[in-house]
Amino acid sequence: MKSLCLYFQIHQPFRLRTYRFFDIGSDHYYYDDYQNKHIVRRIANNCYLPANEVLLSLIKEFGAKFKVSFSISGTALEQFQKYSPDVIESFKKLAKTGNVEFLAETYSHSLAATLNPGEFKRQVEEHSQAVEKLFGYKTTAFRNTELIYSNDIAGMVQEMGFKTLLTEGAKQVLAWKSPNFLYCSAPHERLKLLLRNYQLSDDIAFRFSQRDWSEWPLTAEKYVGWLNAVDKKQEVVNLFMDYETFGEHQKADTGIFEFLHAFPAKVIKSGKWTFRTPTEVSNELQPVAGLNVPHAISWADEERDLTAWIGNDLQDEAFASLYSVAHILAQCDDKDLLRDWNYLQGSDHFYYMCTKWFSDGAVHHYFNPYGSPYEAFINYMNVLSDFLVRVNDYADENGIARKALVIRSKKAEVPPAREIKADKKSAPEKSGKTVLKSAPKPSVRLKKK
Amino acid sequence: MFGWEFPPHITGGLGTACFGLTKGLLKHGVEVLFVVPKAYGDESQEAVRLLNASDVPVLIHDPVYREYWDQITFMEIGSNLIPYVTPAEFEEMVTENTRSAEETLSPVFAERFQFSGKYGHDLMAEVSRYALVGASIAANNEFDVIHAHDWLTYPAGIAAKKITGKPLVVHMHATEFDRSGENINSNVFEIERKGMEEADRVITVSNLTRNIVIERYGINPDKVITVHNAVEPSEKSEMVETEKHVREKVVTFLGRITFQKGPEYFIEAAQKVLERDPNVRFVMAGTGDLMEKMIRRVAKLKIATKFHFTGFLKGDNVDKMFAMSDVYVMPSVSEPFGISPLEAMRSNVPVVISKQSGVAEVLNHVIKVDFWDIDAMADAIYALLHYNSLTQMFQTHGTDEVNKLVWEEAAGKVAEIYKSAVIA
Numbered sequence: 099m100k101s102l103c104l105y106f107q108i109h110q111p112f113r114l115r116t117y118r119f120f121d122i123g124s125d126h127y128y129y130d131d132y133q134n135k136h137i138v139r140r141i142a143n144n145c146y147l148p149a150n151e152v153l154l155s156l157i158k159e160f161g162a163k164f165k166v167s168f169s170i171s172g173t174a175l176e177q178f179q180k181y182s183p184d185v186i187e188s189f190k191k192l193a194k195t196g197n198v199e200f201l202a203e204t205y206s207h208s209l210a211a212t213l214n215p216g217e218f219k220r221q222v223e224e225h226s227q228a229v230e231k232l233f234g235y236k237t238t239a240f241r242n243t244e245l246i247y248s249n250d251i252a253g254m255v256q257e258m259g260f261k262t263l264l265t266e267g268a269k270q271v272l273a274w275k276s277p278n279f280l281y282c283s284a285p286h287e288r289l290k291l292l293l294r295n296y297q298l299s300d301d302i303a304f305r306f307s308q309r310d311w312s313e314w315p316l317t318a319e320k321y322v323g324w325l326n327a328v329d330k331k332q333e334v335v336n337l338f339m340d341y342e343t344f345g346e347h348q349k350a351d352t353g354i355f356e357f358l359h360a361f362p363a364k365v366i367k368s369g370k371w372t373f374r375t376p377t378e379v380s381n382e383l384q385p386v387a388g389l390n391v392p393h394a395i396s397w398a399d400e401e402r403d404l405t406a407w408i409g410n411d412l413q414d415e416a417f418a419s420l421y422s423v424a425h426i427l428a429q430c431d432d433k434d435l436l437r438d439w440n441y442l443q444g445s446d447h448f449y450y451m452c453t454k455w456f457s458d459g460a461v462h463h464y465f466n467p468y469g470s471p472y473e474a475f476i477n478y479m480n481v482l483s484d485f486l487v488r489v490n491d492y493a494d495e496n497g498i499a500r501k502a503l504v505i506r507s508k509k510a511e512v513p514p515a516r517e518i519k520a521d522k523k524s525a526p527e528k529s530g531k532t533v534l535k536s537a538p539k540p541s542v543r544l545k546k547k
Numbered sequence: 548m549f550g551w552e553f554p555p556h557i558t559g560g561l562g563t564a565c566f567g568l569t570k571g572l573l574k575h576g577v578e579v580l581f582v583v584p585k586a587y588g589d590e591s592q593e594a595v596r597l598l599n600a601s602d603v604p605v606l607i608h609d610p611v612y613r614e615y616w617d618q619i620t621f622m623e624i625g626s627n628l629i630p631y632v633t634p635a636e637f638e639e640m641v642t643e644n645t646r647s648a649e650e651t652l653s654p655v656f657a658e659r660f661q662f663s664g665k666y667g668h669d670l671m672a673e674v675s676r677y678a679l680v681g682a683s684i685a686a687n688n689e690f691d692v693i694h695a696h697d698w699l700t701y702p703a704g705i706a707a708k709k710i711t712g713k714p715l716v717v718h719m720h721a722t723e724f725d726r727s728g729e730n731i732n733s734n735v736f737e738i739e740r741k742g743m744e745e746a747d748r749v750i751t752v753s754n755l756t757r758n759i760v761i762e763r764y765g766i767n768p769d770k771v772i773t774v775h776n777a778v779e780p781s782e783k784s785e786m787v788e789t790e791k792h793v794r795e796k797v798v799t800f801l802g803r804i805t806f807q808k809g810p811e812y813f814i815e816a817a818q819k820v821l822e823r824d825p826n827v828r829f830v831m832a833g834t835g836d837l838m839e840k841m842i843r844r845v846a847k848l849k850i851a852t853k854f855h856f857t858g859f860l861k862g863d864n865v866d867k868m869f870a871m872s873d874v875y876v877m878p879s880v881s882e883p884f885g886i887s888p889l890e891a892m893r894s895n896v897p898v899v900i901s902k903q904s905g906v907a908e909v910l911n912h913v914i915k916v917d918f919w920d921i922d923a924m925a926d927a928i929y930a931l932l933h934y935n936s937l938t939q940m941f942q943t944h945g946t947d948e949v950n951k952l953v954w955e956e957a958a959g960k961v962a963e964i965y966k967s968a969v970i971a
Contacts, residue, residue: 119929120925411940480926
């Protein structure tokens with residue numbers, strides 16, 4: 099029998115309030131409580147609560163034949179406890195059935211795996227502790243923020259004791275290979291890899307309600323037909339998606355909840371499939387090959403890479419500034435500072451600064467509370483400026499050295515504004531004149547004339 | 548094509564836009580006969596054949612002109628309906644108007660009239676005469692489409708259409724609401740409305756203007772099409788050399804100091820930035836009816852040592868001002884398009900613009916704020932002065948963005964509009 103592995107990502111960031119530069123040094127609370135509460139409650143009612151009900155009823159109906167897995171970020175867990183405790187209760191019910199696996203990840207859905215290995219490990223530990231405390235569940239499988247994965251990450255994750263990792267079935271890694279097998283990391287063979295089947299996953303997550311899609315409307319019959327058409331030799335289909343697909347991205351009136359109930363029921367009744375959790379899949383199957391992933395992949399965008407979060411000048415400056423104080427916070431026991439340290443690392447803040455969307459903004463706009471990446475950057479940097487002052491004050495008070503920046507980045511080495519000004523002036527002063535680089539080129543058109 | 552001015556004799560952005568457009572149209576195989584009230588002889592004729600309205604005789608015996616003349620003189624009488632004037636002022640205006648109407652008649656029927664080519668006090672009379680001349684030109688030249696720029700030339704456009712039956716395209720570079728806020732001149736409004744009603748197509752310079760045209764003038768949306776302005780590639784040499792005498796960063800406002808341009812918001816934002824960071828200088832370049840009030844406000848806020856007025860800047864001095872600037876701010880309350888941010892970006896100066904400007908519709912690599920949101924404006928200025936990557940991003944992407952806004956492309960859209968008007 100083939101395995102079907104369902105995994106849902108749940109994450110909510112602590113969104114920042116509008117924080118002006120004149121707040122720096124005077125107001126140290128950064129979060130938009132009203133908006134955060136409002137959004138969490140809305141999604142709880144539209145998605146988390148009704149979707150959990152559907153899953154619970156499937157478990158009651160089919161027992162051990164139906165299983166499912168979740169990753170819930172630490173910041174999401176905190177917000178549920180704060181604004182919607184019924185969601186926590188609902189997940190506890192699911193946990194109690196024993197048919198649910200909770201996955202480990204970074205506490206704040208951060209990019210620490212790529213930027214600061216020490217901080218990455220700390221965050222994963224903090225998250226696992228939170229999951230155990232709330233649901234009594236000890237995590238054994240890992241998934242990184244937005245399924246970001248590389249050889250280096252595999253090494254760290256294996257070292258932390260995880261045996262299984264979930265990531266994207268990205269074309270640039272798989273080439274002609276199918277995602278419907280168990281793989282392992284080439285340099286770290288003990289770490290098993292489950293790869294997302296993005297075709298079948300996105301049929302539900304993105305295309306379900308698209309009326310201009312040739313397959314619309316998607317029925318359970320049709321979908322199970324596609325599953326049954328999967329090559330005989332292939333062993334597992336991994337359906338990974340945002341949990342918000344159910345009721346939030348695809349609204350209830352599209353029939354998504356009926357689908358969420360109907361398609362597993364049909365799959366099980368067909369007798370060809372069984373639902374398994376990631377850890378079960380990894381225990382049961384043999385990896386068919388090792389995958390070498392020197393450059394990080396993710397499940398985002400067409401590119402399946404990190405360019406939504408890292409790489410433009412804004413993001414680079416923000417990251418460099420943020421992680422410049424990582425060593426201080428590693429020795430810090432101030433609760434408020436540690437809280438902000440977690441929240442400010444959330445990948446969402448950097449996603450809002452992405453500029454590659456100017457050409458195709460559709461998906462992105464839905465998730466972005468800012469009018470433009472520049473506004474997102476300004477607001478974040480204002481907050482960060484205040485945070486850095488506090489952290490450096492803490493370092494001074496506690497005899498911790500303020501160190502030079504940790505992350506190597508050319509932006510990070512640029513001195514603050516006022517010094518640049520002096521530089522700009524001093525160099526050309528030799529000629530007695532300041533040459534400003536206002537250098538618009540004459541157009542080709544004019545040159546011809 | 549009916550315009551009011553043509554480079555190098557320009558008082559506003561209209562002439563520059565017409566010049567860019569006609570050059571672009573030439574690339575699309577459109578020949579332009581451009582009519583101005585007064586030609587000085589040194590206008591650039593690389594892209595157009597320029598016709599001087601002052602040289603055109605009017606066939607006074609043709610009854611068609613007579614009939615049309617009656618209509619425009621009627622419009623002129625309507626110009627007395629200017630709101631908020633005292634009775635004394637009103638009487639003075641009426642007297643003047645009657646006189647000018649008399650004066651108008653004689654020179655027109657003397658077959659030739661010397662236009663001043665300026666926005667004079669007897670503007671309405673010139674507009675009317677220009678219309679009459681427009682009709683005459685239309686009758687004596689071969690063409691397919693009539694294109695009229697801004698209300699001053701709409702009566703001419705309408706007259707030309709009446710005489711020849713050719714399709715009329717009117718171009719809204721600004722509406723009376725942009726120029727005057729809510730205290731509009733109802734006669735100007737009426738000419739604008741009439742022009743758009745009579746036109747086969749209306750071109751607006753932004754969607755902002757398009758909405759005003761549809762909502763405030765009640766024009767059928769189907770014939771209103773937005774064609775965003777472009778900017779002429781700079782003819783400046785590779786490097787602009789200038790001496791910058793101050794150490795501090797410079798934040799600049801450049802434009803007419805009038806209600807429409809929102810100068811007071813710039814001052815309030817400056818005050819907020821200076822409270823936090825005294826190492827900044829603010830410059831307000833330009834002149835206008837609010838200038839004295841602005842100077843008083845700056846004095847009252849006690850920021851005058853950091854806030855400077857330059858008066859009206861021309862030509863090279865504008866380039867120098869941009870070269871000295873670290874941030875350019877355009878806080879316009881209402882701006883149909885707004886070309887100056889593009890000029891700033893072309894000079895590598897990062898810009899903050901109001902959301903109430905048409906140019907905001909075509910720019911991504913700028914910061915957009917509501918003109919009234921001085922907190923956001925101050926925040927944007929502060930960020931550009933302190934977070935270096937922001938300036939870097941604007942410099943790398945902003946210049947590219949501006950260079951893509953070429954007249955050739957805008958003219959391509961205009962040429963399509965001509966085609967659709969001719970076919971319809």
